Amino acid sequence: MKNPLVSIIIRTKNEEKWISACLKSVFRQQYKNIEVIIVDNESTDRTVAKAQEFPIKLVTIKDFFPGKAINDGIRASSGEYIVCLSGHCIPVNNQWLGNLIKDLDNPNVAGVYGRQEPLSFTSDLDKRDLLTVFGKDRKVQIKDSFFHNASSSFTRDIWKKYPFGEDLTNIEDRVWGELVISEGFNIIYEPDSSVYHWHGINQDLNPDRAKNIVRILESLNGFNPTFEHQSPEGLRILAVIPVKGKTVLMNSRSLLEKTINSAKCSKFITDIVVATDNIETASIAKDLGVEVPFIRPEELSEGYVDVFDVVEYAMDQLEQQQRYYDIVILLEEVYPFRPASMIDNMVLKLVNEGYDTVVAGQSEARGIWVETSDKVELLGSEENLSMPSALKESKNIIGLLGLCCVTHSASLRNSIIFSGKVGIVEISDPLTLVSARNNQELKLASILDKNL
Structure with a gap:
């Protein structure tokens, strides 16, 4: 036949x-x-x-x-x-x-x-x-x-x-x-x-x-498998930038603009969406060439709301338009000094190494205590606090979710972002670690920005 x-x-x-x-x-x-x-x-x-x-x-x-x-x-x-x-x-x-x-x-x-x-x-x-x-x-x-x-x-x-x-x-x-x-x-x-x-x-x-x-x-x-079947170029990747209120200026440029420019440096990101509750911020984002498909509801700007609730809301709104994504990236505007290659390197790690989520993180060799209402506990207390860092078998990693967090859309939708196989990309560059969450941090970041 x-x-x-x-x-x-x-x-x-x-x-x-x-x-x-x-x-x-x-x-x-x-x-x-x-x-x-x-x-x-x-x-x-x-x-x-x-x-x-x-x-x-x-x-x-x-x-x-x-x-x-x-x-x-x-x-x-x-x-x-x-x-x-x-x-x-x-x-x-x-x-x-x-x-x-x-x-x-x-x-x-x-x-x-x-x-x-x-x-x-x-x-x-x-x-x-x-x-x-x-x-x-x-x-x-x-x-x-x-x-x-x-x-x-x-x-x-x-x-x-x-x-x-x-x-x-x-x-x-x-x-x-x-x-x-x-x-x-x-x-x-x-x-x-x-x-x-x-x-x-x-x-x-x-x-x-x-x-x-x-x-x-x-x-x-x-054994040497290729990854053509899951090349990031063939995946639909959404970057969500949540901004509460008016975007902050740093040396006459908004932190939002710097974050959008970081996302635009990516070879893999398909769409960039700003999820904001502020009309002026939305207008700035549109002028910078990215989507603001909605003004996020007031309840998603309450202090108790998880940032991933905002990201999931953005994804849900797009899915109602039959726009489906394989990977979703969280980027917050408070990190103004992202390296150009960082986002794509994290996407490649997620895809090529089979992670459910990949997070930017900072290694911390000093002791970390966890305090609750009734006690204080040393994290990783099975090892001697005074032991030299080079001899310790484990290390503490501080998650920098707003710097960059890459996850599968299914993990986000099912609220299991950190329940599966999680990968860490350690950030050691001091400039990348600089954030601008308050006026003091913004003042320091502005000085650094002027001298770059």
Whole structure:
């Protein structure tokens, strides 16, 4: 069959972080005769909204059974060839699809599954599993029934004879593989069809042992993943600058202007928004060429309001306009001396190293006490306060959120900015650390600014 229609079935459940990268790679494939069916299990994040920015067909399911979800997607499709792809898997290159379906015209082949590669920030347990199971040699499985629907293909005719079990809670692919092998078919493992898969295929409770194994496997396999699938240039990145009241002048230039200029130095920021409650500040921001899509409500300017509530409000307002972002950056105007490269370096750290949030921070070697209403405690008290800093195994980092904080939009929306994997970019330059939160600090910053 020449150039058959391929129906790509993608199952999703709260895959906001990955679905755009997944679909971008799918629609970049050299093989173009495709349709994409998203089978979504009532995602509560922005998975569906982001998916609908692409030409997809949506199927919504309530109760999730993996085999039934695939079957439902196929029933809604019309291709002669069927491909299954997980919503958090990203095709490595534009040959993924062509290589995955090239053996389906062989009547002895029931299905093909592809290689799954870890990312550099995949856990050691998961890296071990993926590097061990998915090798570089193509295999024709005659007795081995292993099959994996994270990235797989088969024909509609095969599926009609052997649909996936609809009452299985997991390993529907292994059960299917056992069935077709018992019927005399072959399964092919095709390593030239590869996807990035950020988590593994098994569970283990021995991370130390896994770490040692992974170091060996990485050296043997020449493990060196690229990040083209998540290049910051392809992501939608929003910078939010919250300003309460009138922006402050420093040597005839506003702190807001300096902050906006810092954001404009970024190669990666898509949009800059000022979230202010002040009409004059809004006018200044617009004159400087950035958006002020709303005047923020008075209640968001109360002293007890978290700055991230303001940032989330800004993101929500934009999402109501169907403007969805992958990454959100907080920048406060009280830091007038940001280095030009700092923002982009933090974005790269978030993307390339798999962090949920990256924060600017200042290392503090001196003792830090935490005072509550009834006691005072030394932070990190397991180490001797008088111990030389060079000998301490740990160090205290003071978060400088307003200087720069980079996070995923899903983390912001779900109020888990600091609950996941948090990275710190240490700031050692004294000038960068200078803030202008009050008149005394502003006076010092003005003197420094004049002498730069």
